[in-house]
Amino acid sequence: MIRFVSIRLLRALVTILAVVTFAFVVLRISGDPAQVMLGPDVPQDAVDAFREAWGLDQPLWIQYLAYIHSIFTGDLGISMRDKESALQLVLERIPATLQLTIPALLLKLIIGIPAGVYAALHRQSGIDRGVIMLSILGFTIPSFVMGLLLVLIFSVTLGLLPSGGQGTWMHSLLPTITMSIGGIGLLARFSRSAMIEVMGQPYIRTASAKGLRWSDVVWQHALPNAAVPIVTIVGFMVGALLAGAVVVESIFSWPGIGRLLVVSVANRDLAVVQCILLLIAATMVVSNLIVDLLYGWLDPRLRGQAAH
Amino acid sequence: MVAPLIEAAALSRVYETRRGVFGKVSSVRAVDDVSLKVSPGETLGVVGESGSGKSTLGRLLLGIDPAQHGRVTFEGKPMPTFGTAEWRASRAKMQFIYQDPLAALDRRLTIATQIREPMDIHELFEGSARTDRVAALMAAVGLRHDQANRYPHELSGGQRQRAVIARALATRPKLIVCDEPVSALDVSIQAQVVNMLRDLQDELGLAMVFISHDLKVVRNVANRVAVMYLGRIVEEAPSDMIFASPRHPYTRALVSSVPVPGQPLKGRMILQGEPPNPADRPSGCAFHPRCPFAIELCRASVPELRPVEDLRAAACHLVDSANAPIAA
Amino acid sequence: MSHLVEIRDLKVAFDSVQVLHGIDLNVGRGEAIGLVGESGCGKSVTWLAALGLLPGKAAVSGSVRIEGRELRGVHRSALESVRGGRIAMIFQDPSSALNPVLRVGRQITEAVSLHRGLRGETARAEALRLMDMVGIPDARRRFDLYPHEFSGGQCQRLMIAIALAGEPDLLIADEPTTALDATIQAQMLDLLIQLRTETGMATVFISHDLGAVSQVCERVCVMYAGRIVEQASIAQLFANPRHPYTRGLFDAIPRLDGPRDRLIPIPGTVPDPRYLAAGCAFAPRCPNAAAYCDFQRPALDTLADGRHLACFNPVPPANSLPVRRKILEGV
Numbered sequence: 001m002i003r004f005v006s007i008r009l010l011r012a013l014v015t016i017l018a019v020v021t022f023a024f025v026v027l028r029i030s031g032d033p034a035q036v037m038l039g040p041d042v043p044q045d046a047v048d049a050f051r052e053a054w055g056l057d058q059p060l061w062i063q064y065l066a067y068i069h070s071i072f073t074g075d076l077g078i079s080m081r082d083k084e085s086a087l088q089l090v091l092e093r094i095p096a097t098l099q100l101t102i103p104a105l106l107l108k109l110i111i112g113i114p115a116g117v118y119a120a121l122h123r124q125s126g127i128d129r130g131v132i133m134l135s136i137l138g139f140t141i142p143s144f145v146m147g148l149l150l151v152l153i154f155s156v157t158l159g160l161l162p163s164g165g166q167g168t169w170m171h172s173l174l175p176t177i178t179m180s181i182g183g184i185g186l187l188a189r190f191s192r193s194a195m196i197e198v199m200g201q202p203y204i205r206t207a208s209a210k211g212l213r214w215s216d217v218v219w220q221h222a223l224p225n226a227a228v229p230i231v232t233i234v235g236f237m238v239g240a241l242l243a244g245a246v247v248v249e250s251i252f253s254w255p256g257i258g259r260l261l262v263v264s265v266a267n268r269d270l271a272v273v274q275c276i277l278l279l280i281a282a283t284m285v286v287s288n289l290i291v292d293l294l295y296g297w298l299d300p301r302l303r304g305q306a307a308h
Numbered sequence: 309m310v311a312p313l314i315e316a317a318a319l320s321r322v323y324e325t326r327r328g329v330f331g332k333v334s335s336v337r338a339v340d341d342v343s344l345k346v347s348p349g350e351t352l353g354v355v356g357e358s359g360s361g362k363s364t365l366g367r368l369l370l371g372i373d374p375a376q377h378g379r380v381t382f383e384g385k386p387m388p389t390f391g392t393a394e395w396r397a398s399r400a401k402m403q404f405i406y407q408d409p410l411a412a413l414d415r416r417l418t419i420a421t422q423i424r425e426p427m428d429i430h431e432l433f434e435g436s437a438r439t440d441r442v443a444a445l446m447a448a449v450g451l452r453h454d455q456a457n458r459y460p461h462e463l464s465g466g467q468r469q470r471a472v473i474a475r476a477l478a479t480r481p482k483l484i485v486c487d488e489p490v491s492a493l494d495v496s497i498q499a500q501v502v503n504m505l506r507d508l509q510d511e512l513g514l515a516m517v518f519i520s521h522d523l524k525v526v527r528n529v530a531n532r533v534a535v536m537y538l539g540r541i542v543e544e545a546p547s548d549m550i551f552a553s554p555r556h557p558y559t560r561a562l563v564s565s566v567p568v569p570g571q572p573l574k575g576r577m578i579l580q581g582e583p584p585n586p587a588d589r590p591s592g593c594a595f596h597p598r599c600p601f602a603i604e605l606c607r608a609s610v611p612e613l614r615p616v617e618d619l620r621a622a623a624c625h626l627v628d629s630a631n632a633p634i635a636a
Numbered sequence: 637m638s639h640l641v642e643i644r645d646l647k648v649a650f651d652s653v654q655v656l657h658g659i660d661l662n663v664g665r666g667e668a669i670g671l672v673g674e675s676g677c678g679k680s681v682t683w684l685a686a687l688g689l690l691p692g693k694a695a696v697s698g699s700v701r702i703e704g705r706e707l708r709g710v711h712r713s714a715l716e717s718v719r720g721g722r723i724a725m726i727f728q729d730p731s732s733a734l735n736p737v738l739r740v741g742r743q744i745t746e747a748v749s750l751h752r753g754l755r756g757e758t759a760r761a762e763a764l765r766l767m768d769m770v771g772i773p774d775a776r777r778r779f780d781l782y783p784h785e786f787s788g789g790q791c792q793r794l795m796i797a798i799a800l801a802g803e804p805d806l807l808i809a810d811e812p813t814t815a816l817d818a819t820i821q822a823q824m825l826d827l828l829i830q831l832r833t834e835t836g837m838a839t840v841f842i843s844h845d846l847g848a849v850s851q852v853c854e855r856v857c858v859m860y861a862g863r864i865v866e867q868a869s870i871a872q873l874f875a876n877p878r879h880p881y882t883r884g885l886f887d888a889i890p891r892l893d894g895p896r897d898r899l900i901p902i903p904g905t906v907p908d909p910r911y912l913a914a915g916c917a918f919a920p921r922c923p924n925a926a927a928y929c930d931f932q933r934p935a936l937d938t939l940a941d942g943r944h945l946a947c948f949n950p951v952p953p954a955n956s957l958p959v960r961r962k963i964l965e966g967v
Contacts, residue, residue: 123692202727203735208689210747210798211720214712220746224737299737300782357817464905494674495844496921499888499901506898521818528890528899551892565822566892567847569874578826579819582787 008292012285019281020071023274024064032056033268037080054080067274076278077271081264086271090257090279096166097256100248101241103176108183108237113230115184116191120199121218131188138185147178147251164253175252179244183237187230194229198222227298235291239284242276311384312345313515314402314483318378319343319368321361325587336586338364339375340539343613348482351509351516353530353547355523355562359586361539362519366485369517370402371395382483400430403476407488409468413460419471420446420456426478445474449504466497470504477508485517490525502529523566527551535559538584538594541613545620556622557599593625601626638704640665640805640838641686641723646698648678648685648862655909656681657862658698660936663806668832668839670849670870672885673859674906679842682859683808687723688715702805721751724799728811730791734783740794741779744801751802766797771827789820796827806838807831813848825851846885850874858882861907861917864936867944878943878950880922916947924949 034050051057055066070077076087119131141149154174155163162171198204199222207221208214237244242257249258257276264272296303321339339361346352356362367373369380371387380387382402388394406412413422420442427438443453449470460468469489476484489505490498502525509516520526526533527547534544535558543556554560557577564576581598584590590597596606605625613623639662648656656678663669671679684690686700686707700707702722707715719725727733735743744763748754754762760779767775770793783791792812799807809828813821829852832839841852849856849870856873858866858881866879877883887900904921913919919929929948936946 202729202733205684205689206727206733206795206798207735209687209719209725211716211718211750211802212746213716221735221738225735301736301784357819466905494906495885496674496888496902497905499890499899500903502890503898503901523818524890524892527892528896548896561819563892565818567822567825567845567851568892569847569850569870572851576822578822580823583789583817583820 005289005293008289012289015285016278016281017068020068020274020278021064023277024067025060027268027270027273028060028063031268033080033270036266036268071278076275079264079269079272081267081269081272086269086275089272090260090275093255093257093260094242094279096254097242097245097249097258100172100175100179100254100256101245103172104179104183104244105237105241107176107180108187109234111180112184112187113191116188116193117195117223117226119188120192120195123196128192131192135185135188135192139182139189140185141181143178143182143247144251146181147174147248150174150178151251164251166255171252172254175248175254178251179248187233187237190233191226191230194226195222198225201225224298228295231291231294231298235287235294238290239287241287242283243280310347312381313348313350313383314369315345315381316369316378317343317381319365319375319380320377321364321368321373321375334587337539337589338586339368341378342536342539342541343378344534344541344544346483346515346517348515349509349513350532351518351530353526353533354517354519354536355521355526355533356536357521357583359538359584360536361586362536363487364539365536366404366487366517366519370404370485371398372404397430400426400432400479401481402483402485403479403481405469405472405476405484405486405489407491409465409472409492410460412472413468415460418457418459419451419463423471423475423478426475430479432479441478445477448477448508449474450500464497466493466501469493469501473501473505473508477512480512481514483515483517485519487519488521489518491520491522498525505529523551523562535562538586538589540594540623541621542595542624543620543622544613549620555616555620555627556624557601557626558595561598593623639663640667640703642699642701643682643686644699644701646682646685646700647696648681648690649695650693652695653910655862656685659864661857661864663838663840665805666832666836666838667855668841668853670853670856671840671842671859672844672846672849672856674844676861676906676909677859678862679859680810683725683810683840683842687719687725687808688712689719689725720747720799720802720804722802722804723806723808724802724804725808725810726792726795726799726812729815730795730812731783731788731815733795734791736783738782739780740783740786744794744797747798747801763797763801766800767794769800770794770797770831771823772797787820789816789823792816792824793827796831800831800835803835804837806840808840808842810842811844812841814843814845821848828852846889858885861912862909863917863946864944865918865946867936869942872941872943876951876953878939878945878953879918879947880924880949880951881918883951884921884923922949924951 033054034047034056038046038050055063076085078084079086079089082089115131119128122128151163151174154161161174163174165171204217204222207217212220245256245258246261248254249256250262253259261273261276264276319339319342320337323336323338324333325336342365344352354362354365364373368375371380371390374390382398388398423442423445424438427433427441433441442456446453446456451467451470451474455463455467460471463471490501493501505516506529508514518526518529530547532544533547533550534541535550535556536542537558543550543554543559550559551563554563561577561579565578577600579598584594592608593599593602593606593611596602599606603626611623611625613621616622616628641663643659643661646656646659647654659678659682661682671682673679681690685694685696688707690696696708698708702718707718734740741760741763744766745759748759748762752762764775764779767779772778772790772793783794786794812828813824816824825848828839828841839852841849843849853870855867855869857864858879860881866873866877866882873882877886881902884902888902890899902921907917907920913930915928915930915932916922916925916934919925922929926949934946934948936944938944
């Protein structure tokens with residue numbers, strides 16, 4: 001078990017390093033921070049001074065080594081714009097993002113899974129058809145369209161809810177809903193197909209032939225088996241807790257890390273962008289690790305492969 | 309004696325399996341020191357339970373799976389290495405038939421196209437002669453000519469297996485290895501396919517290796533039968549002989565496990581214990597933990613396959629010795 | 637005489653394709669009956685329908701009574717109390733018939749608590765006793781293992797342990813040995829025979845293997861295309877099969893002794909249930925068929941010797957000796 005976890009951690013580290021390196025290279029070759037920060041009409045002296053101050057005059061590989069070295073010492077750099085610790089800037093914004101993404105995740109789980117399971121158990125019924133249709137609508141409509149649509153209806157036309165900004169719980173309502181709808185559709189669909197697959201298995205027939213109550217067949221025998229594919233999807237959703245907010249935060253002017261990322265990319269604020277990407281990669285990797293551990297717990301057949 | 313068409317000498321195949329990506333490596337000796345010969349026009353039956361290595365042996369014989377030790381000689385020449393141009397060319401002379409015809413057929417191509425394909429690949433026969441040959445092959449395996457343009461899913465299981473056999477025969481092969489070719493078919497259809505294989509063999513002088521767990525079918529098809537247990541041949545004899553008077557205790561148990569109406573199970577030899585696990589091979593004679601006659605020697609040393617009487621070979625310390633188990 | 641289970645005119649259709657055309661079958665207390673036929677003949681469907689285990693799209697009609705109590709059309713909970721408690725069922729592929737994510741001990745105790753009301757340590761002790769009874773060595777240690785840690789034969793033993801947990805009056809064994817190796821098959825038949833002697837429960841043995849059926853059963857029903865075509869005692873059937881299909885099945889099976897003759901197959905294929913002829917479903921493959929067999933369907937009549945037979949032109953009762961001997965030896 002310890003061996004398994006340490007190997008996975010090592011792999012996770014490699015993944016994060018790859019993400020960080022990729023971000024580093026792309027950011028350096030896609031634009032000059034000095035030009036963006038200082039504007040077009042600044043004299044060459046000032047540009048050179050800026051480059052020297054931020055170490056941008058060094059060869060790329062030296063910059064890279066310095067960057068990697070600083071990451072390992074826990075220093076994620078300083079924002080070129082705000083002259084503050086990048087990590088500090090990012091951490092300040094995280095609560096705002098989680099204020100949207102965690103309720104959205106809960107909505108996805110509470111609505112998506114039961115809807116899918118119910119539809120699977122009542123195949124061909126009206127509710128099943130309804131769930132299929134709504135779930136397809138849910139995950140095919142892009143969130144920016146959905147967000148604008150909701151703003152149009154609830155803010156502009158009905159005037160019930162604010163269209164943007166952070167304040168009361170009313171402010172978070174529309175962005176949370178926008179963010180959860182695609183996930184609800186996706187989870188409903190996955191739960192439905194996972195459950196249909198399981199309900200057709202011979203061991204479900206065995207459980208029924210045993211004389212178990214229908215509800216026990218579903219709860220004790222079917223759901224534990226359907227859990228494996230569902231957990232996979234939920235794992236992705238947890239992994240996207242930080243990353244999933246970029247579009248929605250921009251639409252609703254929500255001061256989370258999604259919007260910070262958009263602004264920082266526009267400004268070529270290297271340290272901040274890299275810091276955010278590092279955090280996003282880390283959450284993805286950690287949630288993957290948890291999912292892998294859950295697999296072994298949920299399905300004993302996978303345990304041998306994981307633990308030994 | 310006729311020169312053998314195919315000859316295998318001391319074939320072994322070990323698979324290394326790992327539990328998970330970083331797990332412990334365990335090796336499974338699927339086929340262990342197997343030698344056999346098949347003459348032109350002869351059928352060798354190979355019987356055994358799951359894990360006996362009979363399917364692996366089939367693949368080793370055709371060079372689909374390379375053996376780690378030993379060698380296969382076909383028509384006096386060594387089998388070319390898997391994947392080489394020479395090996396591909398040699399396919400025209402030897403063919404493999406699997407248990408599941410639906411998996412062996414391409415579901416997007418018609419039956420006629422698939423029967424023709426081997427002739428196109430090996431550039432055998434001229435254009436229109438190929439078309440004629442497709443019709444002749446279909447007739448030979450009992451498919452109607454109006455089924456030529458059907459797709460595999462439009463045929464029944466028995467018809468699909470006929471199509472697979474027709475395709476295997478397209479290049480006029482000298483050897484066919486069949487792995488459980490009729491096991492997935494219903495009894496009445498199974499009899500049709502078995503008869504057809506026998507007829508085709510008589511007419512075409514094919515040599516066949518017929519791998520199956522079904523003793524009754526193997527006895528009907530094969531001239532000679534080899535019984536495998538955990539990767540080794542434990543007994544080999546003409547099929548009439550081996551089922552009428554099995555000598556190896558495992559063969560005896562196999563024969564006695566076939567239910568005979570009116571004859572109670574009691575008093576017959578029912579093996580106790582678990583089916584063998586190839587990854588955890590017992591010492592000495594691999595059969596000794598389940599063998600009712602096992603003695604100390606069986607635990608310690610592996611019995612060689614040796615001739616025990618005319619036309620029969622067995623790998624058992626007790627056959628032909630003073631305390632030999634006499635066939636019931 | 638009242639029977640344990642009486643099935644009357646049981647019919648099943650999937651998506652308006654009828655696959656079972658009115659089955660009448662009695663099972664007496666303690667009796668062992670074999671159901672024989674090729675795939676798709678309806679032998680499994682009969683019992684899945686009787687226990688309400690078919691998927692929702694199946695349309696079932698007819699009557700199934702256990703000790704006079706009707707099971708068809710009753711509330712789900714009434715059926716649930718019969719399943720496992722009065723009638724238990726085991727299936728063909730034991731490895732997939734056990735729940736892969738639950739410990740085998742729990743799967744057995746579940747049935748023990750359900751039908752016998754035992755809890756905790758008593759339930760566990762009873763489950764261990766059942767595991768011993770079906771021949772799982774070292775049951776105590778293996779109680780908490782998962783199904784994939786057992787071989788196919790042992791999984792089938794565990795399935796039988798689950799089936800025995802409710803002390804059923806009838807065990808339906810649906811091709812219980814088909815997926816197993818020959819030597820394990822023999823062990824399993826031995827176990828079924830032994831358990832029936834010990835518990836006195838009736839057995840319905842569903843199989844395509846006439847040889848296996850003859851080991852376990854006293855009476856056999858031969859099914860073809862959703863109907864019973866012949867029903868007789870083992871001795872009657874093996875001595876003198878009367879329906880041409882039964883006779884064909886015997887002839888088609890290769891023999892383990894005697895000369896290695898060509899087999900005598902039944903020509904043609906099993907009919908597609910969507911396109912059944914108006915007459916006898918076997919007529920297109922039947923060597924005895926007359927013209928009217930295509931249009932008229934023979935009823936399942938009772939003959940003087942107690943046998944049931946649905947055929948206008950059966951195999952003659954006084955069969956020539958060579959054929960009879962061949963049949964006796966041939967399976």
